[in-house]
Amino acid sequence: MKNKLAVLIPALNEEKNIREVIQGVRKVITGEIVVIDDASSDSTARAAREEGAKVLPLLLPLGAWGATRTGIRYANQHQFEIAVTIDADGQHQPESIAALIAPILSNQADVVIGSCTERGSIPRKLSWLFFRKITGLGVRDLTSGFRAYNAAAISQLMTSDTALLDYQDIGILLALSKAGFRILEVPVMMCPRSSGHSRVFSSWWDVFRYLVITLILCLSKAGMPAASEYRSEIG
Amino acid sequence: MFPASQLTSFGIGIGVALAILVLVRKNHLMVTHAVWWLAVAAASMAFGAYPRLIDWIGGVLGIHYPPTLLIVIGMGLILIKMLTMDLKRTEQERKIRALTQRLAILESEMYPRPDQDAAENATSLP
Numbered sequence: 001m002k003n004k005l006a007v008l009i010p011a012l013n014e015e016k017n018i019r020e021v022i023q024g025v026r027k028v029i030t031g032e033i034v035v036i037d038d039a040s041s042d043s044t045a046r047a048a049r050e051e052g053a054k055v056l057p058l059l060l061p062l063g064a065w066g067a068t069r070t071g072i073r074y075a076n077q078h079q080f081e082i083a084v085t086i087d088a089d090g091q092h093q094p095e096s097i098a099a100l101i102a103p104i105l106s107n108q109a110d111v112v113i114g115s116c117t118e119r120g121s122i123p124r125k126l127s128w129l130f131f132r133k134i135t136g137l138g139v140r141d142l143t144s145g146f147r148a149y150n151a152a153a154i155s156q157l158m159t160s161d162t163a164l165l166d167y168q169d170i171g172i173l174l175a176l177s178k179a180g181f182r183i184l185e186v187p188v189m190m191c192p193r194s195s196g197h198s199r200v201f202s203s204w205w206d207v208f209r210y211l212v213i214t215l216i217l218c219l220s221k222a223g224m225p226a227a228s229e230y231r232s233e234i235g
Numbered sequence: 236m237f238p239a240s241q242l243t244s245f246g247i248g249i250g251v252a253l254a255i256l257v258l259v260r261k262n263h264l265m266v267t268h269a270v271w272w273l274a275v276a277a278a279s280m281a282f283g284a285y286p287r288l289i290d291w292i293g294g295v296l297g298i299h300y301p302p303t304l305l306i307v308i309g310m311g312l313i314l315i316k317m318l319t320m321d322l323k324r325t326e327q328e329r330k331i332r333a334l335t336q337r338l339a340i341l342e343s344e345m346y347p348r349p350d351q352d353a354a355e356n357a358t359s360l361p
Contacts, residue, residue, distance in 0.1 A: 036339065056339040062332055070336040077340065163329050 005031030005101065006080040008071030010064060010145075011088035012038040015047050022051040024094040025086065034074055035088070038067040044088075064145070065168045072149070072157045084148045085168065092146040096188040100148040109184035110153045111176055113139060114146030116190040127211060131170055134218050137177060139185055143169045146188060153181055170214055174221050245283030252276035271316060 007025050011018055018035065025033055035048035039061040048055045056070050068085055075083040082101050086092045096114055103109040117125070117140050128142050145168050149157065156179050157172065165171040176183065255272045258264035264272075282289055282305070293301025 054343060056343045058335055058339045060331070060335050062335055066332055066336070069332075070339050073336050074340050074343075160329070163332060164325065 003032065003078055003080045005029060005082045005084065006071070006075045006078070007031055007033050007097070008036065008068060008075065008083055008085045009034065009048075009053070009088045010036045010038060010067035010071065010085070011040065011044050011048070012061070012067070013040045013042045013044060014088040015040070015042040015044045017090045018044055018047050018088050019051050021086070021088055021090055021094070022048060022053050025097070026052075028094045029097055031082075031084075032080075034071050036067040036071045038062060038064075063166050065162075065165050065172070068145070068168050069157065069162065072154055076154050076158050079151070080154065081151050082148055083154050085145055087145050091190045093189055093191065096146070097148075099186050099188065100146070103184050103186070104148055104150045108182070110150045110181040111173075111183045112148040113141060113144050113183065113185045114148075114188035114190075115139075115141035115144055115185045116188055117141050119190050123207075131214060131218060135170060135174060135221070137170065137173055139173055139183065141185065142173070143167070145169075146190070156181065165217075166213060167210065171217050171221075174217075178221075241283045241286055243283070245280050248276045248278070248280030248283060251279065275312070 007029060009018070009021060009025075014021075022033055022035070033053040034056060035045070035053045036056045037045040037048065037058060039058050045055050045057050054074075056074060058067060058070060062070065071085070072083060082104055084097055084100055086094070086097070092114065100112045100114050103112050117128075124143075128140065131137075131142055132139070147168070153176060156176060159175075161175040161178075162172060165175075173183065252273055255264065255269050255276065259266055259269045289305055290301045293299075293304045296304065298304045
């Protein structure tokens with residue numbers, strides 16, 4: 001018997017936000033809520049457990065994608081039909097989950113990205129444009145962690161292609177694109193963080209490191225076949 | 236009797252070989268990694284004991300000043316060693332990540348109740 005929906009929330013030191021995020025998700029869906037605690041030094045795991053979420057406690061910090069992939073592994077093992085990834089910082093609005101999973105339920109897409117191109121600074125938008133050009137990916141919001149994957153995509157994400165990636169962004173999309181998955185981008189609203197800072201862009205050094213790593217990744221994957229289908233509902 | 240230059244190379248070879256054997260003995264170095272370094276020590280000892288060897292190899296390869304051959308070979312071997320080390324590290328990183336992910340799922344199944352804290356009950360890494 002397959003499970004229907006898992007909402008995966010990778011979290012690092014988010015004890016201030018995690019309760020609200022779990023409560024928000026629970027209001028709008030009936031699936032399993034899985035919090036992947038990326039070796040937080042605060043009480044994120046305890047707070048998530050007290051809210052009734054399934055907690056996967058990582059012994060070592062694996063980073064944003066490593067934590068997400070732990071949830072994907074859990075979804076794959078327990079044969080969930082759909083996995084939605086949502087940030088623990090409260091930026092993603094749980095009300096948009098329905099819009100993410102609808103195209104998968106109607107078999108219009110295998111992967112759906114909740115896209116909010118209004119957010120972000122000019123340098124971030126320029127980096128999106130640059131990486132879009134050199135990868136050939138049509139996706140506008142390359143760094144959105146608000147995504148939904150169907151069972152086939154979940155299974156694909158457990159292959160070695162994605163084992164050593166650091167971020168849930170271009171590398172993941174390139175791997176799915178190479179495998180011919182249908183990627184759809186739908187517009188969603190995102191809120192500014194209520195507390196804490198971004199895991200990926202917490203300092204200028206992190207931004208530089210991200211850009212260099214992503215550039216090398218894009219160059220190494222150059223020439224790979226594009227997605228069999230990419231569509232966008234963004235105007 | 237060896238001249239001083241030959242003794243230096245020979246001595247370095249013996250020193251490296253002894254250091255490697257001690258490291259393996261104390262479990263600080265895997266045997267498979269020791270093979271490479273013992274080969275380096277053996278080569279150093281061979282070139283120390285038979286200095287004409289490098290002249291002969293240089294002549295075969297058409298290098299007019301054979302001592303540069305040693306430097307080129309040495310640098311090449313260092314590059315190869317560093318690359319293979321990074322390959323090995325990448326493979327280990329892949330395994331560590333997979334293990335950590337699986338362990339997290341296992342712990343969540345071992346301590347399913349909200350009042351149990353898997354992280355607190357987990358055995359710490361050595």
